[in-house]
Amino acid sequence: MVTRIQVGGDRPYEVLVGHGLAGELPGLIGDAARVAVLYSAPLRERAEALAGALAAKVTPIEVPDAERGKTVEVAARCWDALGEAGFTRSDVVVGVGGGAVTDLAGFVAASWLRGVRWVPVSTSLLGMVDASVGGKTGVNIAAGKNLVGAFHPPAGVLCDLGALATLPPDDLTAGLAEVIKCGFIADPRILELVEQDPTAHLRELVERAVRVKAEVVGVDLKESGPREILNYGHTLGHAIEKREKYTWKHGHAISVGLIFAAELSRLSGRLDDATAARHRAVLEKAGLPTAYAKDAWTDLLAAMRVDKKARADTLRFVVLDGLAKPGILTGPAEGLLRAAYAEVAR
Structure with missing residues (x-):
C-alpha cells in the first residue's frame, strides 16, 4: 500500500x-x-x-x-x-x-x-x-x-x-527529533505514539510528520510566515551543529534545541510547566540527548546571531504558547536566553 x-x-x-x-x-x-x-x-x-x-x-x-x-x-x-x-x-x-x-x-x-x-x-x-x-x-x-x-x-x-x-539505530533515533518537533507544534498524537513505542508506530509517525510539514509548506514555500514554525528548536540546534563542526547528528542537536526552546517558552511566561517538562520526557523516551556543555554558551550565542531566522541584529525564536500553539519570540533579553540555556547545560 x-x-x-x-x-x-x-x-x-x-x-x-x-x-x-x-x-x-x-x-x-x-x-x-x-x-x-x-x-x-x-x-x-x-x-x-x-x-x-x-x-x-x-x-x-x-x-x-x-x-x-x-x-x-x-x-x-x-x-x-x-x-x-x-x-x-x-x-x-x-x-x-x-x-x-x-x-x-x-x-x-x-x-x-x-x-x-x-x-x-x-x-x-x-x-x-x-x-x-x-x-x-x-x-x-x-x-x-x-x-x-x-x-x-x-x-x-x-x-x-x-x-x-x-538504518543504524542511532540514525533512526536521531530522526525522531524532527518527528517529535511536529508533535509539539501541530499534532499531539505524535507524542502519544512516541510515548507508547516509536518503533511500533514508524509508518504512522512518518505519515503524520510529513502531513504536518506538507500543510505548512504548501501555504508558505519561502519561509515568509507560517513556515517559520518548522524551525522550532533549530536556532540553538544549528548553533550546536556548527560548534561541533557537524560531527553531531542533526537530530541530536535539534533535540537539545527543543529543550532550550521549551524552557525559553516557559521562562517567558508563554508555556505551562507541564508541557515544557513533557519535552524532556518524550525526547528521553526516544533515546535522544537533552543536555549540552555548560561552557558553550558564548560560542552558541555568536552562532545564533548569524542564523537564517535572525533579522539584522535581532534574534528570533519559535516558541510555544501551549501544546500545538507555536509563536515567535523576538529580541529576548540575554538574561532570559542564559536562564533557558541553564536548563540544558551540564
Missing part, C-alpha cells in the same frame, strides 16, 4: 510513503533523456537498483556521506559531472540517501541551468520527515549551516519505509 500525501503551492507534488517504491520513480522522471543519481558510498547498491529501473541514460555521482557532502566544493564536482554528461533543462537529478544527500541533490538541481527537475529518494527517517519535503535545498559553509541554498520544490518524493529496516 502506498500513501500519497499532497504538497500544495505553485508547484504541487506528492510525497509517497510505502514499501518497494522503486517502480514509482520512472513516473516522476517522465521523458528525461538523462538522469543524474547522487548517492553516498553506503547506498551504492540501492542507487544502482534504482538506476536499473530507468530507461534514461544514467550518470551516477558518488558524494561523501552525511554533512561532509554538503559543501560548495562537492556541489561544484556535481555540476562538472552534469556538464560532462551534457545535461539539459529537460533532464533530472535524483538524490538517494539521507537529508544531507537530498539537500545537496536539490541544490545542484536548483542551480544547474537555473533549475532542473529533481527527486529525493529518502533512505533515513530524518530525510523522510524533514529534508526531502518542502523544497529547501542547500549546502553548509564555514559561517553556518544551510546558509547557501535555494527553494526548489521536487517533482515528487519517495519515502521507502523498507530502507528504515537497515
Whole structure:
C-alpha cells in the first residue's frame, strides 16, 4: 500500500510513503533523456537498483556521506559531472540517501541551468520527515549551516519505509527529533505514539510528520510566515551543529534545541510547566540527548546571531504558547536566553 500525501503551492507534488517504491520513480522522471543519481558510498547498491529501473541514460555521482557532502566544493564536482554528461533543462537529478544527500541533490538541481527537475529518494527517517519535503535545498559553509541554498520544490518524493529496516539505530533515533518537533507544534498524537513505542508506530509517525510539514509548506514555500514554525528548536540546534563542526547528528542537536526552546517558552511566561517538562520526557523516551556543555554558551550565542531566522541584529525564536500553539519570540533579553540555556547545560 502506498500513501500519497499532497504538497500544495505553485508547484504541487506528492510525497509517497510505502514499501518497494522503486517502480514509482520512472513516473516522476517522465521523458528525461538523462538522469543524474547522487548517492553516498553506503547506498551504492540501492542507487544502482534504482538506476536499473530507468530507461534514461544514467550518470551516477558518488558524494561523501552525511554533512561532509554538503559543501560548495562537492556541489561544484556535481555540476562538472552534469556538464560532462551534457545535461539539459529537460533532464533530472535524483538524490538517494539521507537529508544531507537530498539537500545537496536539490541544490545542484536548483542551480544547474537555473533549475532542473529533481527527486529525493529518502533512505533515513530524518530525510523522510524533514529534508526531502518542502523544497529547501542547500549546502553548509564555514559561517553556518544551510546558509547557501535555494527553494526548489521536487517533482515528487519517495519515502521507502523498507530502507528504515537497515538504518543504524542511532540514525533512526536521531530522526525522531524532527518527528517529535511536529508533535509539539501541530499534532499531539505524535507524542502519544512516541510515548507508547516509536518503533511500533514508524509508518504512522512518518505519515503524520510529513502531513504536518506538507500543510505548512504548501501555504508558505519561502519561509515568509507560517513556515517559520518548522524551525522550532533549530536556532540553538544549528548553533550546536556548527560548534561541533557537524560531527553531531542533526537530530541530536535539534533535540537539545527543543529543550532550550521549551524552557525559553516557559521562562517567558508563554508555556505551562507541564508541557515544557513533557519535552524532556518524550525526547528521553526516544533515546535522544537533552543536555549540552555548560561552557558553550558564548560560542552558541555568536552562532545564533548569524542564523537564517535572525533579522539584522535581532534574534528570533519559535516558541510555544501551549501544546500545538507555536509563536515567535523576538529580541529576548540575554538574561532570559542564559536562564533557558541553564536548563540544558551540564
